[in-house]
Amino acid sequence: MKLTLKIWRQKNRDEKGKFVSYSVNNVNPEMSMLECLDVLNEDLIQRGEEPVAFEHDCREGICGSCGFMINGHAHGPQTATTACQLTMRHFKDGDQLTLEPWRAAAFPLVKDLVVDRRAFDRIIAAGGYISVSTGNAPDGNAIPVPKGIADRAMDAATCIGCGACVAACPNASASLFTGAKISHLGLLPQGKPEQDRRALNMVAQMSEEPFGGCTNIGQCTESCPKEIPLEVIANMNRDYRVATLRKRDDLIQVITPVTTWSSDSKS
Amino acid sequence: MKLDARIPSGPIEKAWDKARFDMKLVNPANKRKHTVLVVGSGLAGASASASMGELGYNVKCFCFQDSPRRAHSIAAQGGINAAKNYQNDGDSVFRLFYDTVKGGDFRSREANVYRLAQNSVNIIDQCVAQGVPFAREYGGALTNRSFGGAQVSRTFYARGQTGQQLLLGAYQALERQVSTGTVTMFPRTEMLDLIVVDGQARGIVTRNLITGELDVHFGDAVVLASGGYGNVYYLSTNAKGSNVTASWRAHKRGALFANPCFTQIHPTCIPVSGDYQSKLTLMSESLRNDGRIWVPKKKGDKRPPSQIPADERDYYLERRYPSFGNLVPRDVASRNAKHVCDEGRGVGESGLGVYLDFSDAIARLGENVIRERYGNLFDMYQRITDENPYKVPMRIYPAIHYTMGGLWVDYYLQSTIPGLFVAGEANFSDHGANRLGASALMQGLSDGYFIIPYTVGNYIANSKLDKVDESHPVVQEAVAGVKNSIHTLLSIKGKRTVDSFHRQLGKIIWDECGMSRTAEGLKKAIGQVRELKQEFWQNVNVPGSGSDLNQSLEKAGRVADFFELGELMCIDALNRNESCGGHFREEYQTPDGEAKRDDENYSYVAAWGYNGPDSEPTLTKEPLEFEYVHPSQRSYK
Ligand SMILES: Cc1cc2nc3c(=O)[nH]c(=O)nc-3n(C[C@H](O)[C@H](O)[C@H](O)COP(=O)(O)OP(=O)(O)OC[C@H]3O[C@@H](n4cnc5c(N)ncnc54)[C@H](O)[C@@H]3O)c2cc1C
Ligand code: FES
Numbered sequence: 003m004k005l006t007l008k009i010w011r012q013k014n015r016d017e018k019g020k021f022v023s024y025s026v027n028n029v030n031p032e033m034s035m036l037e038c039l040d041v042l043n044e045d046l047i048q049r050g051e052e053p054v055a056f057e058h059d060c061r062e063g064i065c066g067s068c069g070f071m072i073n074g075h076a077h078g079p080q081t082a083t084t085a086c087q088l089t090m091r092h093f094k095d096g097d098q099l100t101l102e103p104w105r106a107a108a109f110p111l112v113k114d115l116v117v118d119r120r121a122f123d124r125i126i127a128a129g130g131y132i133s134v135s136t137g138n139a140p141d142g143n144a145i146p147v148p149k150g151i152a153d154r155a156m157d158a159a160t161c162i163g164c165g166a167c168v169a170a171c172p173n174a175s176a177s178l179f180t181g182a183k184i185s186h187l188g189l190l191p192q193g194k195p196e197q198d199r200r201a202l203n204m205v206a207q208m209s210e211e212p213f214g215g216c217t218n219i220g221q222c223t224e225s226c227p228k229e230i231p232l233e234v235i236a237n238m239n240r241d242y243r244v245a246t247l248r249k250r251d252d253l254i255q256v257i258t259p260v261t262t263w264s265s266d267s268k269s
Numbered sequence: 270m271k272l273d274a275r276i277p278s279g280p281i282e283k284a285w286d287k288a289r290f291d292m293k294l295v296n297p298a299n300k301r302k303h304t305v306l307v308v309g310s311g312l313a314g315a316s317a318s319a320s321m322g323e324l325g326y327n328v329k330c331f332c333f334q335d336s337p338r339r340a341h342s343i344a345a346q347g348g349i350n351a352a353k354n355y356q357n358d359g360d361s362v363f364r365l366f367y368d369t370v371k372g373g374d375f376r377s378r379e380a381n382v383y384r385l386a387q388n389s390v391n392i393i394d395q396c397v398a399q400g401v402p403f404a405r406e407y408g409g410a411l412t413n414r415s416f417g418g419a420q421v422s423r424t425f426y427a428r429g430q431t432g433q434q435l436l437l438g439a440y441q442a443l444e445r446q447v448s449t450g451t452v453t454m455f456p457r458t459e460m461l462d463l464i465v466v467d468g469q470a471r472g473i474v475t476r477n478l479i480t481g482e483l484d485v486h487f488g489d490a491v492v493l494a495s496g497g498y499g500n501v502y503y504l505s506t507n508a509k510g511s512n513v514t515a516s517w518r519a520h521k522r523g524a525l526f527a528n529p530c531f532t533q534i535h536p537t538c539i540p541v542s543g544d545y546q547s548k549l550t551l552m553s554e555s556l557r558n559d560g561r562i563w564v565p566k567k568k569g570d571k572r573p574p575s576q577i578p579a580d581e582r583d584y585y586l587e588r589r590y591p592s593f594g595n596l597v598p599r600d601v602a603s604r605n606a607k608h609v610c611d612e613g614r615g616v617g618e619s620g621l622g623v624y625l626d627f628s629d630a631i632a633r634l635g636e637n638v639i640r641e642r643y644g645n646l647f648d649m650y651q652r653i654t655d656e657n658p659y660k661v662p663m664r665i666y667p668a669i670h671y672t673m674g675g676l677w678v679d680y681y682l683q684s685t686i687p688g689l690f691v692a693g694e695a696n697f698s699d700h701g702a703n704r705l706g707a708s709a710l711m712q713g714l715s716d717g718y719f720i721i722p723y724t725v726g727n728y729i730a731n732s733k734l735d736k737v738d739e740s741h742p743v744v745q746e747a748v749a750g751v752k753n754s755i756h757t758l759l760s761i762k763g764k765r766t767v768d769s770f771h772r773q774l775g776k777i778i779w780d781e782c783g784m785s786r787t788a789e790g791l792k793k794a795i796g797q798v799r800e801l802k803q804e805f806w807q808n809v810n811v812p813g814s815g816s817d818l819n820q821s822l823e824k825a826g827r828v829a830d831f832f833e834l835g836e837l838m839c840i841d842a843l844n845r846n847e848s849c850g851g852h853f854r855e856e857y858q859t860p861d862g863e864a865k866r867d868d869e870n871y872s873y874v875a876a877w878g879y880n881g882p883d884s885e886p887t888l889t890k891e892p893l894e895f896e897y898v899h900p901s902q903r904s905y906k
Pocket of ligand 1: 334
């Protein structure tokens with residue numbers, strides 16, 4: 003079949019971008035969206051033009067690299083599907099697809115469909131972990147974890163960090179992403195000791211980045227390729243509030259470094 | 270050159286303890302003065318960086334993706350082995366060791382494998398403590414599944430996303446160190462050369478993939494954890510960016526490359542559907558726990574599977590290997606699939622496929638149980654093929670998946686260049702000629718959490734390193750070399766795209782150095798690869814410039830290295846006149862078609878040295894000795 007791809011082209015952050023339309027013939031319905039872009043790119047290179055830059059790696063919906071808006075939907079119209087897994091059989095001959103990058107102040111544009119999502123790493127670095135250094139662990143079965151809890155933690159932990167939630171949200175909020183990590187770790191007994199400081203620190207970092215606030219619209223869940231439930235945002239808000247109420251002022255401190263010298267250098 | 274694996278003397282159970290005791294330690298107060306460069310943020314790289322950061326070293330970690338969390342390890346599905354014996358089914362460290370050595374068809378180093386089995390138990394503990402949500406029983410205990418090549422149930426898993434959860438655990442530990450300042454992360458940064466000063470690895474040359482800037486990073490030691498080279502075949506289950514560049518450039522600087530022809534073909538992948546195809550999708554091996562593999566007995570039987578009665582089906586693995594059945598190791602399962610397809614009994618449009626059928630398991634356990642176990646894999650299959658595997662059997666075919674070969678390392682995971690350590694899939698160490706399922710994740714984490722932090726420290730404590738800086742002639746030569754090759758690639762402006770070369774290279778390697786190999790085919794392939802490489806350097810078209818994000822340029826550099834590696838794989842396969850594990854030379858097989866080893870002549874690791882672009886590589890052999898697991902014809906009957 004034949005498709006028209008209207009794609010956002012922008013050389014870098016400083017130059018102005020614009021939509022350019024390309025027609026792609028010979029689209030096979032079995033192809034993925036990214037393979038369709040491969041075909042276009044091969045053609046562009048042959049014609050001496052620069053190919054469209056887009057991010058991808060695993061092409062199986064798990065690494066979270068890919069992602070752009072397809073006709074106004076993050077990752078396209080199919081639910082629970084990343085762009086790399088979206089097959090062209092969902093479109094019909096003659097369709098026009100508009101592809102544009104995630105639009106959010108917290109995700110500055112890099113080139114064409116590629117954006118900078120390092121804000122997500124900074125949110126994790128602020129507290130999205132359990133502080134257990136290598137070698138410190140008790141036996142894996144020492145603390146039983148009820149199956150239901152493990153399953154719910156796993157549901158939240160499947161987030162791939164692609165950024166679709168932010169792109170889909172009219173406020174460009176990162177609440178689903180942050181809530182998912184807070185829920186995953188907070189649900190597990192291993193994550194309980196740091197539950198308060200984790201919520202406080204991660205939320206603080208999220209607010210420091212230019213993400214918007216959550217107003218319970220729910221676009222994030224709808225566009226999430228891993229169907230992370232909205233419940234994680236409720237968990238985040240609860241953990242945050244509980245932690246604030248407890249007002250233990252040692253909570254907000256930066257994580258205590260393991261070795262003495264590094265605490266010297268910090269202070 | 271003589272290779273010394275530096276295996277500690279004495280009984281194998283005590284080797285690692287002894288090695289650790291004999292190590293020199295770095296004074297804790299001095300650790301921050303030592304810089305370690307880690308290339309890669311997959312399981313091996315992230316766990317090594319985090320653990321060394323916790324110890325107090327100054328760590329710099331590099332990856333080409335935009336975030337360390339996206340390393341290819343994220344895609345591992347099925348699980349991770351550990352000799353916990355939680356199931357009380359007779360597992361032990363020794364059994365895991367035994368299964369792994371046997372599974373590797375007696376081409377791995379016993380002492381390394383033993384240590385891997387020992388560390389496996391600590392890995393699970395560490396990951397659980399980090400919050401990895403492994404599958405659990407109702408009572409709250411960890412649960413297990415079975416994987417190929419073993420008769421005990423020792424595989425831990427988190428649905429079909431085990432790699433994702435393990436990597437996120439390591440990534441979070443890494444980010445914790447980033448926040449304390451011990452680790453600095455360099456995403457979207459590609460290592461393009463290794464700096465060797467006075468015989469020791471002292472730094473790397475990198476390119477910032479956004480700005481194109483070249484930088485030099487210096488360190489007291491360099492750890493390569495840059496993954497495997499399966500993408501030499503173009504179509505593989507690896508992530509698109511996976512490449513051999515870091516290892517290959519180190520190889521060109523003097524690190525020997527071991528057993529490059531040992532590659533693993535995974536039996537259960539979704540078959541190829543067309544020329545545009547960019548990668549192959551794995552269906553986890555865990556599916557073989559409940560799925561039964563079959564093809565029609567009759568050649569060219571085009572009836573839909575539901576209309577083929579039971580007595581006209583050939584459950585060929587169950588028939589040929591009654592004791593392991595569908596759970597034979599990967600090399601055996603793949604070869605048998607190829608065999609039945611070559612006989613004309615393959616299914617699907619291309620005839621390159623076999624059925625993986627869950628109808629019996631669904632009848633026995635109910636659809637819910639199957640959904641609980643494999644739901645996300647079934648969904649993935651359906652999304653790609655538009656067929657419902659709860660109703661119609663899956664169609665699967667083997668695809669390249671993992672590379673056992675890699676840079677040669679000794680017991681301390683140090684390459685032949687002092688100060689250059691190699692961890693994870695990038696080294697050749699533990700899997701011999703065939704890797705058992707669920708043991709790559711185990712190896713990556715064993716290397717990263719529990720070995721590298723010790724052995725790198727020992728190296729640092731024992732070396733006196735002079736200061737080097739950018740003015741050193743070696744550094745200037747390295748940077749100029751990188752600049753030059755980027756410039757060359759951009760200025761050829763030929764007629765063919767990088768991908769078109771890569772596809773063609775992949776096809777040659779797949780046809781002649783894939784599931785089965787012959788001397789004649791390999792010789793032909795070597796000639797073809799050389800010719801194609803020449804054409805590449807005259808006729809490739811890399812658009813754009815070197816001073817911004819240029820994905821074609823990144824690919825071109827990687828494909829250039831794949832050409833050289835591909836040739837070496839064929840040379841290695843041609844040298845090894847035997848069949849073992851994934852390396853099947855048609856000339857060497859038993860009367861019933863199984864791989865026939867030649868222990869007398871080939872019980873060695875083949876380590877190749879680089880001698881320049883137009884010279885033959887040099888072969889150095891590390892003889893393998895088996896004191897604990899005696900080599901026998903591997904039988905899964
Ligand atoms: C689909 C799939 C499923 C699998 N399932 C399982 C399983 O169930 N169980 C199991 O045990 N194993 C499994 N494996 C194998 C296993 O996932 C890998 O062997 C393992 O994850 C490799 O880890 P690694 O850390 O060595 O490398 P990788 O995870 O590949 O990481 C490589 C890192 O190196 C970086 N890098 C590479 N080159 C450069 C460069 N030049 N400069 C800078 N950075 C660079 C990358 O950015 C990345 O961070 C599976 C593999 C695949 C493909
Ligand atoms: S490329 Fe990895 S999720 Fe799409």
